[in-house]
Amino acid sequence: MLSNIKTIALQGLDGIIITIEVDITEGMPSWEIVGLPDASIKESRERIKSAIKNSGIEFFNKKYIVNLSPADIRKEGAMLDLPIAVGVLASTGILSEGEFNDTIFIGELALDGSVRKVNGVLPICIEALKYGIKKVIVPIENANEAAVVQNLEVYGVSNLIQVVNFLNKKINLQRTIVDIEKFFKKTEKDILNFSEVSGQENVKRALEVAAAGSHNCLLVGAPGSGKTMMARRVTTILPDLTFEESLQITKIHSIAGKIKGENEALITRRPFRSPHHTISPHGIIGGGKIPKPGEISLAHNGVLFLDELPEFSRNTLEVLRGPLEDRVVTISRVGASLSYPCNFMLIASMNPCPCGYYGSSEKECTCDERKRNMYRARISGPLLDRIDIQIDVPSVKYNNFKNSVSESSEEIKSRVDKARKIQNERYNNLGIFSNSELTPKLIRKFCTLNLESENIMQKAFEKFKFSARAYSRILKLARTIADLDGKENIEAVHITEAIQYRCLDKS
Numbered sequence: 001m002l003s004n005i006k007t008i009a010l011q012g013l014d015g016i017i018i019t020i021e022v023d024i025t026e027g028m029p030s031w032e033i034v035g036l037p038d039a040s041i042k043e044s045r046e047r048i049k050s051a052i053k054n055s056g057i058e059f060f061n062k063k064y065i066v067n068l069s070p071a072d073i074r075k076e077g078a079m080l081d082l083p084i085a086v087g088v089l090a091s092t093g094i095l096s097e098g099e100f101n102d103t104i105f106i107g108e109l110a111l112d113g114s115v116r117k118v119n120g121v122l123p124i125c126i127e128a129l130k131y132g133i134k135k136v137i138v139p140i141e142n143a144n145e146a147a148v149v150q151n152l153e154v155y156g157v158s159n160l161i162q163v164v165n166f167l168n169k170k171i172n173l174q175r176t177i178v179d180i181e182k183f184f185k186k187t188e189k190d191i192l193n194f195s196e197v198s199g200q201e202n203v204k205r206a207l208e209v210a211a212a213g214s215h216n217c218l219l220v221g222a223p224g225s226g227k228t229m230m231a232r233r234v235t236t237i238l239p240d241l242t243f244e245e246s247l248q249i250t251k252i253h254s255i256a257g258k259i260k261g262e263n264e265a266l267i268t269r270r271p272f273r274s275p276h277h278t279i280s281p282h283g284i285i286g287g288g289k290i291p292k293p294g295e296i297s298l299a300h301n302g303v304l305f306l307d308e309l310p311e312f313s314r315n316t317l318e319v320l321r322g323p324l325e326d327r328v329v330t331i332s333r334v335g336a337s338l339s340y341p342c343n344f345m346l347i348a349s350m351n352p353c354p355c356g357y358y359g360s361s362e363k364e365c366t367c368d369e370r371k372r373n374m375y376r377a378r379i380s381g382p383l384l385d386r387i388d389i390q391i392d393v394p395s396v397k398y399n400n401f402k403n404s405v406s407e408s409s410e411e412i413k414s415r416v417d418k419a420r421k422i423q424n425e426r427y428n429n430l431g432i433f434s435n436s437e438l439t440p441k442l443i444r445k446f447c448t449l450n451l452e453s454e455n456i457m458q459k460a461f462e463k464f465k466f467s468a469r470a471y472s473r474i475l476k477l478a479r480t481i482a483d484l485d486g487k488e489n490i491e492a493v494h495i496t497e498a499i500q501y502r503c504l505d506k507s
């Protein structure tokens with residue numbers, strides 16, 4: 001009997017429906033898989049045979065032909081185990097129904113017949129809806145993640161015999177239903193807060209501006225000045241995620257195998273990623289034989305924190321440039337290329353010099369000028385070009401520690417939210433969302449200066465010898481500062497503040 005089972009394969013975030021046809025023909029017992037399977041799928045034969053036998057299901061030693069179509073798409077990974085096994089059982093008549101047209105099967109099989117969790121279940125289920133699929137059978141550990149897609153009937157299974165009995169209507173399985181609202185409810189204890197940061201008003205303000213206009217930001221300061229501590233709290237002052245943004249994040253994390261436990265079935269916090277400086281270019285942009293999203297995509301809709309920026313390899317920093325501009329990354333591979341979104345806010349930190357204490361009131365710097373310049377030159381001009389804010393982080397004085405009462409993240413966030421709303425309305429039809437995305441043409445339109453501001457700008461350029469590239473950065477920042485201030489036009493105070501955020505440019 002010819003059987004017909006469906007599943008979905010991912011190419012990046014896109015799903016392609018795969019039909020698995022199994023036929024039994026006359027001849028010597030054998031088992032052939034055709035239709036561009038990769039090595040892991042060829043190996044599935046042995047896993048599936050063992051899983052069937054060890055589940056106590058009769059295995060007929062016959063000549064099987066398993067055809068995976070469409071044939072021109074490369075199929076990878078062990079998640080085809082379960083659909084192939086179901087196809088084989090259907091072809092031998094063990095399943096009373098041979099076709100399940102509105103159902104897909106996903107799962108890896110262990111030799112004892114248990115069904116193992118796999119990666120990418122959320123994007124697969126989202127894509128399944130597009131193909132008119134109504135039911136999915138998934139590993140029990142992936143059931144919550146699948147059920148985030150509310151219009152699908154999701155059944156989680158732990159082993160093959162359960163699948164057989166369910167399909168033969170001998171047992172009932174509980175449909176998995178998740179409460180989306182629950183994921184969005186914040187639990188108090190696990191949230192960092194800016195109220196824990198004493199003093200540093202200037203830096204916190206700079207981060208507020210960064211968050212308000214989605215500007216990339218570089219923190220320059222001595223060891224222990226709190227750069228890492230503050231960077232970690234930036235996600236707490238960014239606007240709440242929409243459901244759509246949560247889905248985008250979760251899809252990427254799902255493919256990368258980073259969804260753990262049912263509490264994470266839907267990621268509702270903005271991600272904060274802080275890869276170590278030894279990371280490879282592949283690790284940062286993504287890649288591998290079956291291309292996985294890199295750190296920049298895992299940071300999508302959140303923050304990518306590069307601590308000790310000059311320590312990252314030149315190659316790693318270079319590959320960042322394109323994605324920072326495009327907000328999407330394309331990973332090339334044999335025969336095809338995949339794209340993953342990577343719209344993140346970059347927060348980076350560095351010491352002012354190799355010893356860390358240049359300009360510090362605490363300790364004397366032991367580096368000469370040549371060393372300092374070499375250190376800074378490790379960050380290329382084109383990368384700096386994409387960082388709107390550069391801010392000095394001074395060491396905190398003991399008195400500041402003791403006496404200060406700090407504003408909470410919630411208070412800062414409420415101002416950020418307002419400024420974002422203004423930008424959303426202003427850029428409604430322009431395909432951008434924030435001031436950081438302004439193009440030269442749009443800067444001319446939305447960042448005009450009055451005479452007074454023009455004068456301040458000119459004086460600053462003469463005094464600090466700013467490079468040309470600083471000019472448009474300052475205008476964009478001034479736009480954000482004016483938005484935080486609820487002002488239609490950029491005024492002198494806004495420009496004056498914006499000029500402060502170019503500390504590396506000041507010679």
Ligand SMILES: Nc1ncnc2c1ncn2[C@@H]1O[C@H](COP(=O)(O)OP(=O)(O)OP(=O)(O)O)[C@@H](O)[C@H]1O
Pocket residue numbers: 196197198199200221222223224225226227228229230351396
């Ligand atoms: N403003 C502050 N308020 C409260 N605690 C602070 C502050 N600044 C620093 N600390 C404390 O000092 C510790 C070290 O700060 P942090 O690791 O953020 O410094 P850093 O600038 O990243 O240093 P490094 O350059 O060595 O990485 C923090 O974990 C925190 O406990």
Ligand SMILES: [Mg+2]
Pocket residue numbers: 227228229307349
């Ligand atoms: Mg640090």
Ligand SMILES: [Zn+2]
Pocket residue numbers: 353354355356357358365366367
């Ligand atoms: Zn030094």
